[in-house]
Amino acid sequence: MTQAIEKALEIAGIGIIGVFIFMAIFYLLILALDTFLPYKEEVSAEGNSVEVETEDETQN
Amino acid sequence: MNTLLSLGDNLQTFWGFTGFANAEPGHIIMILVGLLFIFLAIKFEFEPLLLIPIGFGMLIGNIPFDEAANLKVGIYEEGSVLNILYQGVVQGWYPPLIFLGIGAMTDFSALIANPKLILIGAACQFGIFGAYIIALQLGFEPNQAGAIGIIGGADGPTAIFLSSKLAPNLMGAIAVSAYSYMALVPIIQPPFMRLLTTKKERVIHMTPPRVISQTEKILFPIVGLLLTAFLVPSGLPLLGMLFFGNLLKESGVTRRLAETARGPLIDIVTILLGLTVGVSTQATTFLTAQSVKVFIIGALSFIIATIAGILFVKIFNLFLKKENKINPLIGNAGVSAVPDSARISQIIGLEYDPSNYLLMHAMGPNVAGVIGSAVAAGIMLGFLG
Numbered sequence: 001m002t003q004a005i006e007k008a009l010e011i012a013g014i015g016i017i018g019v020f021i022f023m024a025i026f027y028l029l030i031l032a033l034d035t036f037l038p039y040k041e042e043v044s045a046e047g048n049s050v051e052v053e054t055e056d057e058t059q060n
Numbered sequence: 061m062n063t064l065l066s067l068g069d070n071l072q073t074f075w076g077f078t079g080f081a082n083a084e085p086g087h088i089i090m091i092l093v094g095l096l097f098i099f100l101a102i103k104f105e106f107e108p109l110l111l112i113p114i115g116f117g118m119l120i121g122n123i124p125f126d127e128a129a130n131l132k133v134g135i136y137e138e139g140s141v142l143n144i145l146y147q148g149v150v151q152g153w154y155p156p157l158i159f160l161g162i163g164a165m166t167d168f169s170a171l172i173a174n175p176k177l178i179l180i181g182a183a184c185q186f187g188i189f190g191a192y193i194i195a196l197q198l199g200f201e202p203n204q205a206g207a208i209g210i211i212g213g214a215d216g217p218t219a220i221f222l223s224s225k226l227a228p229n230l231m232g233a234i235a236v237s238a239y240s241y242m243a244l245v246p247i248i249q250p251p252f253m254r255l256l257t258t259k260k261e262r263v264i265h266m267t268p269p270r271v272i273s274q275t276e277k278i279l280f281p282i283v284g285l286l287l288t289a290f291l292v293p294s295g296l297p298l299l300g301m302l303f304f305g306n307l308l309k310e311s312g313v314t315r316r317l318a319e320t321a322r323g324p325l326i327d328i329v330t331i332l333l334g335l336t337v338g339v340s341t342q343a344t345t346f347l348t349a350q351s352v353k354v355f356i357i358g359a360l361s362f363i364i365a366t367i368a369g370i371l372f373v374k375i376f377n378l379f380l381k382k383e384n385k386i387n388p389l390i391g392n393a394g395v396s397a398v399p400d401s402a403r404i405s406q407i408i409g410l411e412y413d414p415s416n417y418l419l420m421h422a423m424g425p426n427v428a429g430v431i432g433s434a435v436a437a438g439i440m441l442g443f444l445g
Contacts, residue, residue: 008196008205012189015439016182022291022435023182023428029283030175030276039273 086343094118117338161326163305173269181428183372187212187365212361213433295438
């Protein structure tokens with residue numbers, strides 16, 4: 001194996017591992033977001049939930 | 061008599077300036093390629109927003125004229141209008157602006173709802189690094205090989221950005237190759253998707269994504285930016301603008317800025333980018349053996365990326381519970397090419413089960429592919445720049 005190929009494989013290896021590390025950390029950070037900031041039904045200014053508002057509009 | 065001779069001389073001079081006198085076979089070939097691009101864009105709607113500016117640019121760039129006449133119409137003539145506009149490509153100004161617009165129009169909900177899909181976007185980057193090794197084997201310099209490899213990222217602006225930094229002389233071939241194969245995604249990917257999946261795998265129904273809070277949507281680009289800044293700072297020009305655009309969209313208080321970024325701004329930059337890249341494909345610089353090799357490697361990089369994405373999902377499924385399994389038909393979507401590759405997942409999925417809608421699931425790896433290819437470009441730039 002020539003030195004050039006070794007270098008190429010090294011860069012490719014580090015590159016793909018680097019992409020996976022970046023994405024894996026991103027994955028963990030998104031999981032953390034979900035854990036610490038779980039979805040709650042969003043509340044309108046009048047204190048009614050958005051869903052309730054939609055239903056009211058439909059009924060009207 | 062003298063008047064007639066003078067008229068003859070003038071006509072001869074005029075003839076010398078015309079395209080007929082300066083045309084060479086290369087010009088004709090490139091004009092035909094430009095016409096083909098325009099035809100494909102109009103007739104089959106293959107990436108029309110890009111192929112029409114690029115195709116028309118090819119016509120402009122290959123109008124045969126006498127370069128010695130100093131007409132200042134060529135893109136490589138310093139001071140010409142096209143040369144000034146081309147600086148946005150050469151200096152790498154346009155791609156980050158396009159990423160700003162992409163960020164402002166992209167909904168990352170599918171990815172946030174099912175974050176494990178982000179790993180598919182990473183797996184597909186095998187296409188970039190595989191093509192890099194192939195390019196080296198075919199005799200390209202390391203920096204050129206890096207720029208060629210990025211074609212596998214299936215992201216035009218990223219390809220142009222990296223080639224402007226690493227191999228400006230190959231930028232035309234790389235850009236045209238990247239956009240051509242992106243347009244051909246509906247033809248390239250399906251055979252490999254069918255070949256590498258079983259009937260049982262193709263009908264896997266994925267769990268519907270959870271609901272995302274607005275706070276998560278707002279925090280996503282901020283977290284992404286900080287992660288990029290600390291891990292891959294060389295990817296900041298692209299990813300920084302992508303996340304900035306997304307924050308404009310999701311913050312809810314910068315609607316006008318978001319609309320400008322995803323509307324007029326991205327349209328203007330796309331016109332300038334497409335046109336100047338098209339013009340840069342002058343026959344003398346474009347019709348070379350190197351360009352042919354770039355096209356071959358580009359096709360291979362798309363194929364490697366597609367295969368890597370599908371196989372990754374199949375392997376990943378071995379470790380997932382039955383209710384969390386991923387349909388491998390969305391593995392192809394990690395190659396970016398937003399949203400065409402995600403649409404392919406949907407179309408092929410519906411062929412085997414008309415009630416299996418994969419589009420929203422495929423959008424997760426699809427947008428992850430955009431991030432993944434920009435990260436890969438940043439890593440390449442860090443090593444080879």
